[in-house]
Amino acid sequence: MTGNIAILGYGLSAIGPGIGVGLIFAAYINGVARQPEARGMLQPIAFLGMAITEALAIFGIALAFVFRG
Amino acid sequence: MSILAAAVPADYEAPGVSDFWQPLIGSGSTAITRACFVAVISVALIAWFLLATTKKKALVPGKGQMATEAVYGLVRNGVARDLIGSKEFLRFVPLLFTFFMFILVNNLFGVLPPFQFPTMSRIGFPIGLALISWITFHVVGFRKHGFVGYWKSLVPSGLPGWIVPVIFFLELITDLFTRPVTLALRLFGNMFAGHILIVLFITGGWYMLTSGGILLPAAGAVTWIFGFVMTLFELLVEFLQAYVFTLLTALYIAGAVADEH
Numbered sequence: 001m002t003g004n005i006a007i008l009g010y011g012l013s014a015i016g017p018g019i020g021v022g023l024i025f026a027a028y029i030n031g032v033a034r035q036p037e038a039r040g041m042l043q044p045i046a047f048l049g050m051a052i053t054e055a056l057a058i059f060g061i062a063l064a065f066v067f068r069g
Numbered sequence: 070m071s072i073l074a075a076a077v078p079a080d081y082e083a084p085g086v087s088d089f090w091q092p093l094i095g096s097g098s099t100a101i102t103r104a105c106f107v108a109v110i111s112v113a114l115i116a117w118f119l120l121a122t123t124k125k126k127a128l129v130p131g132k133g134q135m136a137t138e139a140v141y142g143l144v145r146n147g148v149a150r151d152l153i154g155s156k157e158f159l160r161f162v163p164l165l166f167t168f169f170m171f172i173l174v175n176n177l178f179g180v181l182p183p184f185q186f187p188t189m190s191r192i193g194f195p196i197g198l199a200l201i202s203w204i205t206f207h208v209v210g211f212r213k214h215g216f217v218g219y220w221k222s223l224v225p226s227g228l229p230g231w232i233v234p235v236i237f238f239l240e241l242i243t244d245l246f247t248r249p250v251t252l253a254l255r256l257f258g259n260m261f262a263g264h265i266l267i268v269l270f271i272t273g274g275w276y277m278l279t280s281g282g283i284l285l286p287a288a289g290a291v292t293w294i295f296g297f298v299m300t301l302f303e304l305l306v307e308f309l310q311a312y313v314f315t316l317l318t319a320l321y322i323a324g325a326v327a328d329e330h
Contacts (some may be wrong), residue, residue, distance in 0.1 A: 043324075044316075044320055047313065047316055047317065047320065048320055051255075051317055051320075052247075054251070054255060055250075058250075058251050058255055058258060059250075060255055061258050061262075062250075064139045
């Protein structure tokens with residue numbers, strides 16, 4: 001079996017942001033379900049949080065390409 | 070699963086990064102690639118569609134005008150007005166609408182025949198778009214707050230003095246580095262990975278279908294069904310990525326023009 005360990009590393013690095021993005025949108029859905037009129041206020045916060053959390057996974061894929069060897 | 074994996078002969082070549090380099094005219098760094106070609110076609114198509122649907126503005130809109138108005142309304146009201154605020158949003162609507170249309174059409178070309186090549190899977194295109202966004206929200210911030218005032222506005226007011234340098238440093242990294250890099254790489258990564266996944270399902274399924282026996286063709290058929298499902302999923306992701314790029318650009322602009330941080 002041949003392959004690249006960097007890809008495995010990327011898979012591992014995607015776990016954390018995956019859970020994080022899930023938590024953010026779970027909280028967002030919860031908030032909108034409890035208070036539908038707050039959707040406009042919650043949406044930018046949720047997406048900004050997603051952008052910051054997802055950044056970690058995105059750096060992961062960049063590093064997987066950089067350290068391909 | 071291991072039996073299947075062992076049964077797939079070694080001469081199947083999985084799709085890779087090199088498959089996305091498709092020069093049509095010329096070679097090397099000056100080549101006109103398939104991505105360039107698709108991007109030019111998308112611009113021509115968008116221009117034609119928008120002109121054709123808005124030339125005769127009717128009070129009771131036709132189908133084309135309705136579609137254009139829906140997309141424009143989404144960007145203008147759903148993104149720009151809600152995020153930037155009703156005072157200053159109007160001058161950013163053209164930029165945001167251009168971003169949304171360009172990215173959306175180019176992404177949809179990733180699965181639509183006869184193009185079937187996502188422009189944004191070549192990293193140069195997302196970098197260009199992210200640079201435009203990055204320069205825009207900084208210039209807007211400088212104009213609003215002045216050169217020194219803009220850097221000051223990065224730190225929220227009312228913090229204890231000793232923590233201000235730390236927060237300023239973190240915000241500076243976010244502003245100058247993280248935001249543009251993640252904008253570009255998010256778009257690139259989603260388009261690249263999604264396209265490679267579809268290609269893997271389709272070519273792998275074809276290989277298994279034609280490799281003989283009973284088990285492998287059956288698995289190949291299932292793979293093809295999954296390829297179809299992934300294509301539908303790609304359509305969703307493509308729309309979502311165009312929306313997220315526009316939304317984040319609007320958010321960053323909103324942060325730059327905000328009075329109080």
